[in-house]
Amino acid sequence: MAELNETGRGPLKPLRSLFSGIGLPTVIIAVFWAFTLVAGHFVGISMATLLSDTLKRAGMNGILVLAMVPAIQSGTGPNFALPMGIVCGLLGLVCAIELNTFGMVWLLTSIALATPLAAAVGYGYGKLMNAVKGSEMTIATYSGFSIVALMCLAWLMVPFRNPKMGWFIGQGLRETIQLDAVGGAQILNNFLKFSAGDVIVPTGLLLTFGFFAFLVWLFFRSKLGIAISAGGINPRFALAAGLDIDKNRILANVLSTVLGAIGIIVYSQSYGYAQLYTAPLMMAFPAVAAALIGGATASRARVSHVVIGVVLFQGLLTTALPVTNEIFVGTDLSEIMRMIIQNGIILYALTQVKRGVQ
């Protein structure tokens, strides 16, 4: 960033100094979102609905985005292998259904089953990331893709018998499992839910996100957390200070994978369905993009970045969908916009990565 400021191009310079604390991408997306909200007001979409949806979507995706923080801080870069954690979460979720649990018990069993699994997978993944230092992002992406494809085989072959999630004929699990059937749909969202004016606040969901955000924030204030960050900022210095960088990187990736697993369970309950098969394939990219929009870079991320990023990005997406459909009937402009913004911000972050030693 510092480099960029020195070479800063003319017209952007005052903007940069004005928002020196906040990154330019954050400002652009925020302005864009505000613009869409106003446009929505003029075409007659209630702002309260839009804000309610934003809160719900932000809380839903929050923990998945939070999973980026440990990975980025440890120096492995954004966790493009998030689908790894996601399939662990989904596996815990379907196992809990198979055990005939219901409601809150189902939710807690899912998390309890998914966490050790994700920790084990995260350990292996961390080892892999240590072996491929320098190309983590590419290999992580394909590791994530491979696991999702492998799990497609598993979903098709698991000998689960519970009729709530099997196909009507033949073996294997359905592509989308309704969580109504286990009393799990919106179970967190509805906890202490209240309305402020016309805005519906899904208290339980936001509290859960807040709780995990607080845990991560706290962790990175602990001795271990600081050691992980130090290894990410300057590996040589950390090594000289006697820190075991490789071990710390593994630990950070375990943490990230576990957050991914819990994240998808929270996501699914809010969505009301668990999506198996190829659904998790592309889920890492919006999560990475949200963290980057909040002001994180490929090498530094804070919990505040996650909170800001997920609200702005999901807010923009939820708002854009009805608004663009109202203005340009019959087109899916919001999905196109998502692709351009999401991948544009990742590319921007990649251009800011310090050039490796050739």
Place this chain on the structure above:
Amino acid sequence: MNGLNDRSRAAGEWILENLVTIIFVAFTLFGFMVSSGVSVGYFFSELSSRVFRNSFLVLSLIIPVLAGLGLNFGIVIGAMSGQAAIAIARYYEMGGLSGLLFCFAAAAILALFCGYLTGRLYNKTRGQEMIASLIVGFFANGIYQFIFLFAVGVIVSVPAIHPMIKPDGVGIRMTVDLVPVNQGGLKYALDNILQAPFVHSLLVVALGLLVLLLARYWLNKRRGRGHLNSLPSLLINGGLCLAAAAVAAHAIVTNSPLMMVRKTPVVTGLLIIGLCVFTVLIMKTKLGQDFRSVGQSQHAAEVSGINVDRTRIIATMISTVLAAWGQIIYLQNMGTLNTYNAHTQIGMFSVAAILVGGASTSRASITHAIFGTILFNAMFIMSPEIGQSLFGQALLGEYFRTFMVYGVIGVALGIHVWKANKKNRLTVD
């Protein structure tokens, strides 16, 4: 004892280096053993048509690898340029050979422009080109959809009655029929120019390769570069060529099931051979030498006065243009334009194919590309059959081949980086 150790280590190295290839060969052979439903005629018909339509795309990956950019997933952007050109040709109802030539020209212009921009991007994301090329493909897909779904109709007004445009007058349909060439369309516009029976093509290709092998051996020897020659590999390769030629000749004489294999498109084949020759020749020019030195060390190239950034941009542009042409060849063979899906998988499939052939991030050749295309597509045909015959579910085989695509890329790249890191660590210590 030491020698034996060395040899076993060398064997281990060799297996590690060719792991992906070995897995694929084993898998395909296994497929033949377990599945009874695949007839020889069906297999070779499928294989030859797949190889003819995909080779050009896979070959377009070679130059960026040699120039040190790694595997260019960004050929998706080239494919989009090709599709845009085809869409324009279809809209104005151009067809036949002239329509095809228009497509090639229009696609080249578009792809040069896009390739220039991606090249600039790769220069800004040095060291992370591969992930950048993957993401830039997704990004470009957003812009592509903006143009094809939204700009056509909302910004540029088009008649809603056109068979290509969606009924409500906004955006291009999901699938666009390319109209057979004898009705003035683009379908088979290249393939139908001249067709030859499969066995004849096989005979010609096998004998041609044999002549090429012998000529290279002889030339190397005469120019005093005998150390480049290896008698065992000449014997193996020559033997394989002879065997293929013998099978073809046998099929012609005895009229075996191989005669039933679908005919092969000669002009498409010649274009693929032409691209192979082009790739070899360009590496012998000044530009090609620049590619190679930039690929080996950007720093050394910079010091010796090569404009590294410019060279890398040129490599990307060439790759993008070739991919655009490759996509046109692909689509005229398919006969329908899947407007929003045809290009999305091209990057990953082509990369997987060249990796299966034995290429890596820093090493790629024509042999890798062609051999990889054949092997990769053989796996693709066999996979559902294996799923069907082992588990009674073809779907399982299809998921399995998706897994193979991603797994191959992951494993091949992982092994390469891991080995490079191991070497670096040794030198640092």
